[in-house]
Amino acid sequence: MKLTKLYNELTNKHTNRESSINKHYKEKAEQGQINTDHQNFRVNESLKSNRFLGELNQNFEVSNNTQSNMSLENIKIIGVTGSKGKSTVAYLTHKYLEHIGKKSVLYSSIEIDSKASNKASKQACETSITNESIILDILEEASVYQAEYVVLEINESAIAQGLIKDIPFSIRALTNIEKSNSEEFMDSKIYVENKKSFFRNIPTEDRCVSIFGLTGSFTRDDFNELLSLSDNEIITYGSKYICENRNADYTNIDFLLKTNSDKKLETLDGLRFSIKIRNSKEIHVETGIMGTFNALNITLVAAILDALGILKTVEFSDFLQGVNIPGRNEVIKTNNRTIVIGVSLAPTLEGFKKLKEFNEIDMLKVVIGSSGSGFKYWDDKFQSSRRIGLLATHREFAMNYVSNNADYAYLTSSDPAASNPTDIANEMNSYVDNRIPTQIIVDRKIAIKQSILDSNPGDLIFIAGRGNRQYYCKSGTDFDLFTDLEVVEAVIKDLGW
Template structure:
């Protein structure tokens, strides 16, 4: 019997379901339309549009406002019912693949790319879902509107991966996805915990709630319904919340640890950093990644541990780590022959901004200039912390817009400036392109320019508009225009 009450109701009423969606514009005859009420839009306002397009069934948390010509189901938990329906409709695709879920505040994307590269080197056909995009066997399927997509999108993608011959899936699992049941019915073989830092308190409200959301991924491994035979939790033994997870899982789930300071199963030694990448060894075996920073050693260790759990041998691990050219928007170096270094990074918290400064510290010959802003309609408490970190660590700060969304940019600046009261090494340039160009114009030979906050994103959210904007494109355009000065 189907685990989906929605599909059961459809079958009982003679409806042949042809598709599932929460976007009324995507409805076709026979579709089930889930009228989701979100923070910015209410699907219940589009029920008439869905019906006009042929919806065979409407699912909503609310009773119908008027008689409905199609089948109507009032759901007590629409997130759960949507996940149940997607899992069944798309043929339970995750059951047939090795599933690795990666969660934590920082490092998810880099670990996913590293692990994908290792598993590919080991001969697996890999699907990958994360913050940058969704991929199958190295080919991009689509850009990623969410780190972990909604259940309807997620199971459709997993079905494509399964039908395309993938035997393994590597996916970033956000705290939002865990809280909103997007990954319900995905039984994981491996779960990876990176770290826990201040973030997303606008959604979770307390740090404890944030941790408990992350913990759900590991409870998935311990769940008696999880039929995967060799379930393993891969955990950062240096992180305080990693230590807490290890205690909670003791005797319930097999664990493998990684770290640099604590006793761990995967521990790096002999770390050497250059602008070309980072070298280290694990149990005497030399490894190299083309990524910068001590934090990426942690990410590489996590990927090595998860790959080993999956059966990858040492040779594949070494090859896979070395093969990855970089991760989009993660300390991504832009080099057009200029006599100073430019990095584009996704840092959008004070901790990740501090990490970006730590990464370039060994290569510092001149000044450090940083361009950054804070996203609108997001956690306001981190704004003054980011302002203070920027001014205390950089020689010059260019404060600009990130994704202001529907919040007043001046209010965002005011919040950031509260942490910059004791400094004068900054200027405010609201236009992001102008701020980037100003930093590049000011850069001298030997300087380092960090452009933080947006990373891989190729858009800017201003009001309700999504405009094309890329930090990388802006940098390259300016550097190429000025190239004759450097040659």
């Protein structure tokens, strides 16, 4: 009864809150799709095929007090944290659950996908869990939808604020911990401890499984320390290559990533590898997903699904063949060009550089910008002197990395906010120091367009920084709405490719 208790406590604490469900039903009522009766909303017969509400019981009533209708105790909640990859792991887990016919709710930075919510799906958000009201929304939406699973991306702010401390997770999974990942916002030691705390003092009655990987910069000793964090059941994952590199015994790893002996891990067609499960059965993976780091992310997804008792190896392999992750190395192939839309430069460009070394691509070109400061509506952490003071350091690192791995760079804007985007681009160009050709095009849409117009067959264009984010902060008070994918698709359409 732990989830019900949490729901009751939060409901009593936030008595004046209007739920996302009621907002959603009111929107539908205004469209004439729902009959209203004071504060209660009854699903109309005509809504059976509606995208958001089609799977809801037509007699289900939603009010400001839905406590009597809550059926929370059978929901399994999966929490994924880490420095990098957590949104990808959460997204793939959720999409596989839907693929095999399960009812799942997703809260991640890639998107919030909740069928009983007024929140728009297929749109990125900076942070999916920001306050207790969001926790209430998740619980109510999951109950109304009669979800079997809730998949949550857990970032450091949700942990630090204690927002998820009372949630009885069925699975707690860790992608990796990179000490410098959040240095703009907190001390590295505090950051590492924050991530580890998600796995400490888990109540026995939660019957939670903790999943750790020998990944990223973890040494063997770091990994052994992770295994000591939790007294609950533990599942491990990693790659044979990393285990051998860190002098660790890979035969003890539950989910082991192995590259096929006669194939490279990454080609222009995506990733090719296998996952050996507890030294017995294997999953053979062939997917269009790019980025060598995503092989470990996929291995973690397999471990999560197996811990839930729903991993079907053949269906999992089939699922991975057709999936594309919005804004996370999202691949568009057109007219013998490959365009990839992503967030992080490293280690993505190193993998793409290897594709050039194997003559799979001709030129590797990058479209890159750097965010500014001073947007009126940003959270305080984005306005901190700590973050602003590190911007130049991060720009220098990024441009050194680009210069060492790419053939050409289009320097543009990326949420300049109140900063001068031309000044930012010129600063970035100074760090390149003529090591590779560059072109400054401050307007991001034009920069993306020009990179495609300039391309030749065999080129790979990596558009970095914004992923599938829609909000573009173009001044201190104003913003535009577009995604990099929308720009790419419009250019391709105009070219008739």
